[in-house]
Amino acid sequence: MKKIFSILVFAILLSSINAQIIKGFGIKTGVTLSDQEWNTAIDNFNTDNLANFNFGAYLELFGSSNFSLVTEINYVRNSIETSFIGIDSHGSSIGEIKDMDGKIDYLNISALCKFRIDLLFLSPYIVAGPKLDMELDKSFESMDSFYNNMMDSIDSKRFGAKVGIGSEFNLLALNMLAEVIYDINFDKLLDEKNREISANSIDLRIGIMF
Numbered sequence: 001m002k003k004i005f006s007i008l009v010f011a012i013l014l015s016s017i018n019a020q021i022i023k024g025f026g027i028k029t030g031v032t033l034s035d036q037e038w039n040t041a042i043d044n045f046n047t048d049n050l051a052n053f054n055f056g057a058y059l060e061l062f063g064s065s066n067f068s069l070v071t072e073i074n075y076v077r078n079s080i081e082t083s084f085i086g087i088d089s090h091g092s093s094i095g096e097i098k099d100m101d102g103k104i105d106y107l108n109i110s111a112l113c114k115f116r117i118d119l120l121f122l123s124p125y126i127v128a129g130p131k132l133d134m135e136l137d138k139s140f141e142s143m144d145s146f147y148n149n150m151m152d153s154i155d156s157k158r159f160g161a162k163v164g165i166g167s168e169f170n171l172l173a174l175n176m177l178a179e180v181i182y183d184i185n186f187d188k189l190l191d192e193k194n195r196e197i198s199a200n201s202i203d204l205r206i207g208i209m210f
Contacts, residue, residue, distance in 0.1 A: 021061055023068055028177075029055040030205030034078040038150070041194040047100065050079040054203055056108070066116055070127060074108040078201060080140070100147065102140035104154075106133040108183075110162050123168040131183065133158045154189040154197060161186070168209070175209040 035049045056074030080102040110131035116123050135156040140148060166179025181203040190197040 023060040024209045025059045026207050026209040027057050028205045028207035030203055032076055032201050032203050034201035036080060036197055036199040039196040045082060047080050047082040050081055052077040052079045068114045070112045070114050072110045076106045076108045078104045104138040105136040107136055108133050112162060126165050128163045131160050131162050150190060150195055159186050160184045177207045179205050
């Protein structure tokens with residue numbers, strides 16, 4: 001956690017480097033809704049759509065009246081929970097229903113193009129751009145060695161993209177924003193013969209710009 005906070009502070013301090021390039025900086029926090037799709041030769045299932053948290057810092061660069069570039073560093077936690085049919089060490093079903101519970105923590109880095117329209121009280125915008133997730137930590141309990149091994153084998157890095165909509169607005173003299181971001185992964189978390197895990201998530205966030 002100390003490393004994460006150090007990165008966030010560093011991102012904010014960058015705003016003092018060049019005021020002509022940097023339009024502003026801020027912080028964002030909110031809820032991450034995530035689920036996963038697990039596919040094996042024996043069983044296919046989706047985990048429950050669960051809510052967890054995210055927070056981070058961002059810089060808005062090269063600001064014009066309508067276009068800018070937003071760079072972000074976020075801490076994101078994805079949760080996992082479902083029930084499934086147990087599988088033995090040979091990959092055969094044992095017919096017993098078991099529970100799965102876990103979490104994966106990521107450091108999320110993204111660079112988003114932003115198009116904004118200034119209206120009377122609001123400034124709605126759309127964003128889109130590439131992202132990289134780097135695994136920081138994970139914990140997983142399924143009471144089933146087959147699925148435990150699948151979770152241990154997932155990629156620690158994943159590339160993808162973010163697209164979303166939001167709006168800037170003033171509230172009590174604060175420059176605020178609210179947005180919904182869809183986080184897309186280009187590759188599966190795990191892609192092996194008869195073993196696949198894929199995942200996407202949605203972020204609901206509010207933020208402050210300084």
